[in-house]
Amino acid sequence: MSAITEFALTRDLGKHPGDGFIRFGKLNSGAFLWAKVSDKDDDENAILDVKMVAGDTSTLGAKYTKFPENLNGHAEGAKAPTFLYYSRSADAAFDGSPFIGLQIVVGDDTAPLVGYEKITTELNPTEKDDEQKEFLCFITKKLQHKVDNPEYAVNDELDVLDTADNWLLSSVIEVSKDKKQIKIHYEGWDPKWDEWLPTRSKRVAPLGTWTFGQTVKGGMPAPWPVAKNFNKFKRIAARVELIETKISREEKLTDVEDEFLTKKDNKRFLVNSLNATIEGDEKAFMPTITSYLQANIRIVLRHLKKSDVIRKEFMDNIRIVFDTALSRVYQSIGNKGTEDTPQGNSL
Numbered sequence: 001m002s003a004i005t006e007f008a009l010t011r012d013l014g015k016h017p018g019d020g021f022i023r024f025g026k027l028n029s030g031a032f033l034w035a036k037v038s039d040k041d042d043d044e045n046a047i048l049d050v051k052m053v054a055g056d057t058s059t060l061g062a063k064y065t066k067f068p069e070n071l072n073g074h075a076e077g078a079k080a081p082t083f084l085y086y087s088r089s090a091d092a093a094f095d096g097s098p099f100i101g102l103q104i105v106v107g108d109d110t111a112p113l114v115g116y117e118k119i120t121t122e123l124n125p126t127e128k129d130d131e132q133k134e135f136l137c138f139i140t141k142k143l144q145h146k147v148d149n150p151e152y153a154v155n156d157e158l159d160v161l162d163t164a165d166n167w168l169l170s171s172v173i174e175v176s177k178d179k180k181q182i183k184i185h186y187e188g189w190d191p192k193w194d195e196w197l198p199t200r201s202k203r204v205a206p207l208g209t210w211t212f213g214q215t216v217k218g219g220m221p222a223p224w225p226v227a228k229n230f231n232k233f234k235r236i237a238a239r240v241e242l243i244e245t246k247i248s249r250e251e252k253l254t255d256v257e258d259e260f261l262t263k264k265d266n267k268r269f270l271v272n273s274l275n276a277t278i279e280g281d282e283k284a285f286m287p288t289i290t291s292y293l294q295a296n297i298r299i300v301l302r303h304l305k306k307s308d309v310i311r312k313e314f315m316d317n318i319r320i321v322f323d324t325a326l327s328r329v330y331q332s333i334g335n336k337g338t339e340d341t342p343q344g345n346s347l
Contacts, residue, residue, distance in 0.1 A: 003046035003098035003141070006036035007084060009069040025104030026255045028124045028134055029073055035102055046098035049087040050138060052121035054080045063089040072124050079125040084136070097141035105135050106259050112137035114206055115147035132239075132260055150199050152182050160184050161203040169207070226276040226285050236269050237292035244295045247302050261299070270296060 008017035010032050021034040038046065051060060058066065064085040072082040090096065094117075103112050104123070112118050116137040123134040139147075152158075152172050160170040173194065174183035182204075185194045197204055226233065243257055253261070260266060273289045 002037045002039055003043050003100055004035045005038045005043055005045040005047060007067050008034040024102040027071060028256050045088060047086045047088060048093035048098060050099060051085045052119050052136060053083050053085055054121060054125050056081060058085060060085050063087050063092040082123055082125065095140055095142045099138050100141055100144060101139040103137040105137055106132045106256055108133055111209060114209060115139050115143045151179060152199060157207045159205040159207060159209050230285065233269060234288055237288050240266065240292060241295045244299050247299055
């Protein structure tokens with residue numbers, strides 16, 4: 001398995017930094033982050049740790065090298081420069097194995113790819129309140145090994161895909177002697193639907209990958225106290241409406257806007273808004289919730305008008321709306337999943 005040995009930053013997508021470099025993402029500043037990947041398994045130049053530092057100075061010490069490019073440079077409203085520091089020293093290694101992959105995620109609540117670790121120092125400190133934070137994520141050779149060879153224990157919580165393509169929060173209730181199979185229980189469903197799955201099954205994912213870590217009862221996500229999260233929700237809703245306006249003008253979305261709209265940030269708030277518990281004055285919250293949901297639906301309708309084939313990401317957003325609404329119907333008539341299968345809540 002190859003290792004990352006160098007980094008590069010370009011402002012022009014058409015400008016390639018050289019042989020061996022792979023583009024890993026686009027920053028809000030408009031720059032593209034690249035890394036050189038060695039074809040040697042044990043390259044002496046392999047990078048063993050990465051840190052992000054906001055500001056021009058660092059206390060990391062001599063074992064770390066500063067990548068000279070400001071990752072937050074040229075970003076509108078940038079508050080401070082952000083620099084990447086890397087180490088090839090075994091003494092500073094994250095887990096003793098080389099870095100083999102990178103990912104840029106947008107939003108505090110966005111989880112990285114399976115097995116990746118998120119560096120909590122943001123890439124784009126900004127003065128703009130509505131700007132989504134960016135974070136650099138990474139995976140090492142050892143982390144990838146854990147992904148390829150998962151080990152589970154009783155009571156581990158997971159996301160599991162049922163046979164109707166619904167991701168449900170589940171727990172491990174038994175592990176086979178050879179540790180190659182796990183028996184899972186769908187939370188909120190009758191035990192008769194418990195089933196054995198291979199540990200490496202594509203139907204099994206870490207907790208929160210698809211369910212957002214929500215406790216599910218009879219297919220119903222947990223209630224969401226909107227009052228406690230309303231300021232952040234208003235910012236998310238306002239951004240969705242701005243994107244919807246941009247789409248209505250037939251303007252091209254940026255990569256950051258597209259990721260925000262179709263990835264986990266917006267999906268999570270779709271689930272939350274449909275399960276909001278409102279305390280106090282309903283009029284203080286319902287207009288924002290309603291306009292947010294309507295904007296998401298209008299975005300899909302506008303997309304349909306322009307394309308014969310709807311993007312899966314947009315379809316997933318609408319499916320959340322209707323699947324959750326249908327779950328509410330089942331709950332209201334007393335269907336708790338004791339007779340119907342966990343698949344019964346899909347459209």
